[in-house]
Amino acid sequence: MSTTSAPAACAAVTPTATLGASAVRRGTFIKQFRSPGKDSGIVCFDFWELVVAAGCPFRCSYCFLQATPSYVFGHYPLSGAVFSNWKDMLWEVEQWLTAPSPRMLVVGELQDGLAFDGVYRSLAGMALTGMLIPLFARQKRHRLLFLTKSTAIRHALRISPTQQVVFSWSLNAEEAARRWEIGAPPPARRLDAARRMASEGWPIRFRLDPIIPFQGWREGYGQIADEISALSPEMVTLGCLRASATLQAHAHRNGRDGSLFDMLTAKDPGGFKKRLPRGNQIEMLQFVHQHLDHRRFAVALCKEHRTIWDAVGMQFRGCHCLIGPSADGQAHRLQVEAGILRAAP
Ligand code: SF4
Numbered sequence: 483m484s485t486t487s488a489p490a491a492c493a494a495v496t497p498t499a500t501l502g503a504s505a506v507r508r509g510t511f512i513k514q515f516r517s518p519g520k521d522s523g524i525v526c527f528d529f530w531e532l533v534v535a536a537g538c539p540f541r542c543s544y545c546f547l548q549a550t551p552s553y554v555f556g557h558y559p560l561s562g563a564v565f566s567n568w569k570d571m572l573w574e575v576e577q578w579l580t581a582p583s584p585r586m587l588v589v590g591e592l593q594d595g596l597a598f599d600g601v602y603r604s605l606a607g608m609a610l611t612g613m614l615i616p617l618f619a620r621q622k623r624h625r626l627l628f629l630t631k632s633t634a635i636r637h638a639l640r641i642s643p644t645q646q647v648v649f650s651w652s653l654n655a656e657e658a659a660r661r662w663e664i665g666a667p668p669p670a671r672r673l674d675a676a677r678r679m680a681s682e683g684w685p686i687r688f689r690l691d692p693i694i695p696f697q698g699w700r701e702g703y704g705q706i707a708d709e710i711s712a713l714s715p716e717m718v719t720l721g722c723l724r725a726s727a728t729l730q731a732h733a734h735r736n737g738r739d740g741s742l743f744d745m746l747t748a749k750d751p752g753g754f755k756k757r758l759p760r761g762n763q764i765e766m767l768q769f770v771h772q773h774l775d776h777r778r779f780a781v782a783l784c785k786e787h788r789t790i791w792d793a794v795g796m797q798f799r800g801c802h803c804l805i806g807p808s809a810d811g812q813a814h815r816l817q818v819e820a821g822i823l824r825a826a827p
Pocket residue numbers: 537538539540541542544545546547592593594631666
């Protein structure tokens with residue numbers, strides 16, 4: 483498999499030191515992700531995203547935000563800003579919570595989910611976790627998920643745990659993180675944060691994504707898979723390196739190491755993204771899947787084609803990352819309604 487150029491230096495940043503900017507959110511704070519469509523074969527439910535901030539203080543080479551119009555055209559700073567009209571965000575969340583069907587609201591798809599927690603305390607007098615978690619803790623239908631590479635759990639630790647809120651850490655092999663997740667805390671520290679939250683009674687998950695075929699990937703991903711298994715998360719989501727057509731150019735423009743995208747010499751069957759050669763993808767996903775203790779927790783693939791699920795030997799039972807591993811029935815019903823799954827004969 484191909485490898486990439488020499489690693490760039492990794493300098494950890496303190497998010498609160500770099501996020502003084504604030505901006506006005508022009509669109510809605512809650513958006514529904516639109517999957518590429520059922521005919522594409524890509525498996526992804528149309529999940530809900532809460533946009534709590536713009537940009538991110540970390541500088542991952544593969545970050546797709548770099549290619550999104552808000553940052554390409556400079557509407558918001560890529561390095562991060564919180565929203566001064568945050569009260570509108572809370573109002574939207576309260577309206578969203580009145581929906582009758584169970585749903586998951588994700589904080590961290592369009593920015594890091596926890597990196598801005600302390601900045602909100604300076605801006606609004608209360609950390610983001612302190613504003614959002616009580617809204618979900620007082621009901622039993624919907625869940626909130628913070629997806630993050632941050633270790634900023636100080637404010638969350640002061641709140642009583644609830645099963646309605648999940649903390650999910652985006653992880654990678656140490657070597658991959660050192661080379662392509664510049665500024666983010668090393669995976670060992672992310673695992674420490676997860677361990678601490680789990681010990682307090684919070685549900686935790688992990689996302690091992692993007693898996694990258696650097697030289698020595700077996701050792702790197704075998705080690706992180708063992709460490710993940712030791713923490714018994716409720717779910718682990720896997721994904722391989724992928725990119726839109728323009729991401730490499732944007733990474734170069736932002737002074738990030740775009741050479742890793744040279745590995746993407748294939749496309750998924752639906753033409754959705756540039757991908758690793760299919761054989762490499764399947765080999766790496768099988769390797770990690772076999773290392774994870776998948777009899778004890780759910781393992782899923784993120785935005786992968788149905789044929790990859792089959793080739794890896796993973797059974798697709800619906801995107802239950804929507805709700806939770808204990809809610810297969812609900813997830814299945816919702817996805818039949820959405821046309822993603824066929825109803826049982
Ligand atoms: S942590 Fe996430 S949002 Fe931040 S730069 Fe990395 S990929 Fe982008």
